[in-house]
Amino acid sequence: xxxxxxxxxxxxxxxxxxAGNSAAVFAMQRMGVNVWxxxxxxxxxxxxxxxxxxxxxxxxxxxxxxxxxEAIGELPQCDAVLSGYLGNAAQGQAIxxxxxxxxxxxxxxxxxxxxxxxxxxxxxIVAPQVSEFLLEGALPRADVLCPNQLELNTFxxxxxxxxxxxxxxARSLLARGPSMVLVKHLFYGEKDPQVFEMLLVTAGGAWHxxxxxxxxxxxxxxxxxxxxxxxxxxxxxxxxxxxxxxxTGAAVHEVLLETQACTTYxxxxxxxxxRIVYPRERFAAVAL
Numbered sequence: 631x632x633x634x635x636x637x638x639x640x641x642x643x644x645x646x647x648x649a650g651n652s653a654a655v656f657a658m659q660r661m662g663v664n665v666w667x668x669x670x671x672x673x674x675x676x677x678x679x680x681x682x683x684x685x686x687x688x689x690x691x692x693x694x695x696x697x698x699x700e701a702i703g704e705l706p707q708c709d710a711v712l713s714g715y716l717g718n719a720a721q722g723q724a725i726x727x728x729x730x731x732x733x734x735x736x737x738x739x740x741x742x743x744x745x746x747x748x749x750x751x752x753x754x755i756v757a758p759q760v761s762e763f764l765l766e767g768a769l770p771r772a773d774v775l776c777p778n779q780l781e782l783n784t785f786x787x788x789x790x791x792x793x794x795x796x797x798x799x800a801r802s803l804l805a806r807g808p809s810m811v812l813v814k815h816l817f818y819g820e821k822d823p824q825v826f827e828m829l830l831v832t833a834g835g836a837w838h839x840x841x842x843x844x845x846x847x848x849x850x851x852x853x854x855x856x857x858x859x860x861x862x863x864x865x866x867x868x869x870x871x872x873x874x875x876x877x878t879g880a881a882v883h884e885v886l887l888e889t890q891a892c893t894t895y896x897x898x899x900x901x902x903x904x905r906i907v908y909p910r911e912r913f914a915a916v917a918l
Contacts, residue, residue: 634662634663634664635662635663635664635709635710635863635866635867636663636664636665636666636707636708636709636710637658637663637664637665637666637708637709637710637711637712637862637863637866638666638668638696638708638710638711638712638728638732639651639654639655639658639665639666639667639668639712639714639859640668640669640670640692640711640712640713640714640725640728641654641669641670641712641713641714641715641716641744641746641855642669642670642671642672642673642676642714642715642717643667643669643670643671643672643673644672644673644674644675644676644682645672645673645674645675645684646674646675647675647676647851647852647896648850648851648852648856648896648897648899649676649715649851649852649855650669650670650671650676650714650715650852650855651667651669651714651855652852653851653852653853653855653856653859653897653899654712654714654852654855654856654858654859654860655667655859656899656900656903657856657859657860657863657881657885657899657903657906658859658860658862658863660903660906660907661860661863661864661867661906661907662863662867663863663866663867666699666708668692668695668696669687670686670687670692670714670715670716670717670721671684671685671686671687671715671717672684672685672687676851676852678851686717686718686721687717687721689718689720689721689723689724690724692721692724692725692727692728693724693727693728693731696728696731696732697731700731700735705731705732705735705736706735706736707736708732708735708736708739709736709738709739709740709866710739710740710741710742710862710865710866711725711728711729711732711739711740711741711742712742712744712858712859712862713725713741713742713743713744713768714744714746714855714858715746715756715855716746716756716760716763718759718760719759719760719762719763722760722763722764722767722768723763723767725768726767726768726771729741729771740773740774740862740865740866741771741772741773741774742772742773742774742775742776742858742861742862743764743768743769743771743772743774743775743776743808744776744777744854744855744858745764745768745769745775745776745777745781745785746760746781746854747760747761747764747780747781747784748760748761761784764781764785765784765785769785769803769806769807769808770806770807771807772807772808773808773809773810774808774809774810774811774812774861774862774865775803775807775808775810775811775812776811776812776813776814776854776857776858776861777811777813777814778813778814778815778817778854779796779813779815779816779817779818780817782796782799782800782803782813783799785799785803786799786802786803789819790816790818790819791818791819791820792818792819792820793816793818793820793821793827793829793838793918795818796813796816796818796829797829797831797836797918800813800829800831800836801831801836804831804832804833809832809833810830810831810832810871811829811830811831811832812828812829812830812857812858812861812871812875813828813829813830813831814828814853814854814857814858815827815828815853815854816828816829823843824842824843825840825841825842825843826840826841826842826843826844827839827840828875828879830871830872830875830915832871835917835918836917836918837872837875837915837916837917837918838915838916838918839875839876839879839913839914839915839916840913840916841879841880841883841913842883844883844886844887844890845890846889846890846895848895850886850889850895850896850897851895851896851897852896852897853882853886853897856882856885856897856899857878857882860877860878860881860882860906861874861875861878864877864878872915875915876912876913876914876915877909879913879915880909880911880912880913881905881906881907881909883909883911883913884902884905884906884909884910885897885898885899885902885905885906887902888901888902888905889902
């Protein structure tokens with residue numbers, strides 16, 4: 631019997647709705663990955679509602695909880711660490727300590743960083759200093775980096791105007807640490823506004839994926855968290871990076887189709903669960 635991959639997911643949790651681990655964990659489990667959720671924050675709902683309650687996990691608890699897993703002898707089973715929304719920069723340093731500890735007992739383990747930097751125009755609130763940590767601390771240590779366009783621009787200190795700009799910028803990040811960059815959502819100056827685009831860049835090449843852009847009265851939250859989680863899951867399940875990108879693009883599209891059909895703000899993960907695993911349509915990535 632093929633071994634089930636194990637993944638430590640360190641990011642936010644919301645009691646109501648889907649963001650961070652609340653968007654990614656169920657989908658990753660449905661794909662066949664054993665997920666260990668460690669929540670950086672627990673909020674009533676995501677911050678784009680404009681009001682929320684809850685608290686940030688004490689950063690010291692992150693390595694402490696992982697030490698507990700190590701104490702029972704299970705940490706070598708961890709095949710990957712995923713980090714996402716951080717409550718503060720101190721949590722980021724704690725996550726890097728965890729990554730080091732995991733890689734010490736499993737050198738093949740992957741660290742995927744989803745560098746959530748916040749988006750004031752969308753009321754996505756991230757603590758100050760987190761962006762600085764991501765730029766200086768997480769980027770050099772990540773094996774896989776999954777920024778959106780805003781985060782790619784921030785990492786590179788410029789705004790992309792063309793697809794070629796995006797490729798060049800992603801390649802520049804490879805030189806700073808990661809072996810793979812997946813830009814989850816492209817939004818450059820010349821982009822076709824009717825199409826949703828993704829970009830994958832590795833040392834071996836660059837690939838571009840296009841799928842229909844679905845329109846919502848208010849864009850659902852958690853799509854990026856879902857994308858990063860599914861992409862890492864596909865890698866752990868044996869896909870090569872291009873296959874993982876294509877499978878992820880198709881699965882996320884299915885979730886958004888169901889969400890659109892239900893005319894809801896929150897992602898319809900449970901209703902779309904079978905099509906996360908078995909999408910009805912595939913979108914081919916094109917080598918650039």
